[in-house]
Amino acid sequence: MSRGFDVVIERDSEGYYIASVPALPGCHTQARSLDELSARIKKAIELYLEVVGKRSYDDESELTAYIWKNHEHLMTDFERRVGRAVHARQKAEAVEGEAMKRMLSTRWGLVGDPEVDSALSAGPEPFRRSVAKRILLEYGDSIVNRCLQCGRVVRTPRARQCFWCGHDWHNQP
Numbered sequence: 001m002s003r004g005f006d007v008v009i010e011r012d013s014e015g016y017y018i019a020s021v022p023a024l025p026g027c028h029t030q031a032r033s034l035d036e037l038s039a040r041i042k043k044a045i046e047l048y049l050e051v052v053g054k055r056s057y058d059d060e061s062e063l064t065a066y067i068w069k070n071h072e073h074l075m076t077d078f079e080r081r082v083g084r085a086v087h088a089r090q091k092a093e094a095v096e097g098e099a100m101k102r103m104l105s106t107r108w109g110l111v112g113d114p115e116v117d118s119a120l121s122a123g124p125e126p127f128r129r130s131v132a133k134r135i136l137l138e139y140g141d142s143i144v145n146r147c148l149q150c151g152r153v154v155r156t157p158r159a160r161q162c163f164w165c166g167h168d169w170h171n172q173p
């Protein structure tokens with residue numbers, strides 16, 4: 001596959017070059033020299049596409065992830081609170097150690113809080129989806145960055161390139 005992706009290169013205070021790809025959130029690398037950086041970011045893009053590109057596209061789950069990642073400021077305090085609880089509960093499942101598990105699930109995961117438990121009674125994903133749906137109804141689809149060619153949800157608000165089809169709209173106003 002030979003899709004070109006834009007790479008943003010920055011230099012940190014210690015002199016390292018840092019490369020990231022706006023169309024592929026989480027895809028970044030660093031190096032001492034630009035040559036090394038270029039080799040590494042190519043590898044990182046390949047890996048990213050290999051792992052993430054295998055998933056099939058599902059509009060509702062992409063929208064849900066997009067809203068939770070980029071538009072938390074449009075949520076109510078309660079929705080944000082439940083969202084944080086979901087993260088903590090997921091972390092609690094992943095950590096070792098009973099004390100840590102308990103702290104994450106009760107203190108941060110709010111297990112036992114009747115309002116939060118009831119919001120999550122059907123599981124975290126239905127809750128996240130219903131919040132995303134409400135926000136889209138209220139604010140409209142214009143808060144979502146969609147590809148002008150294939151109409152799929154682009155990963156981040158500032159990306160001007162589609163992760164799914166490779167379409168690039170940098171040169172459009």
Ligand SMILES: [Zn+2]
Pocket residue numbers: 147148149150151152162163164165166167
């Ligand atoms: Zn596209």
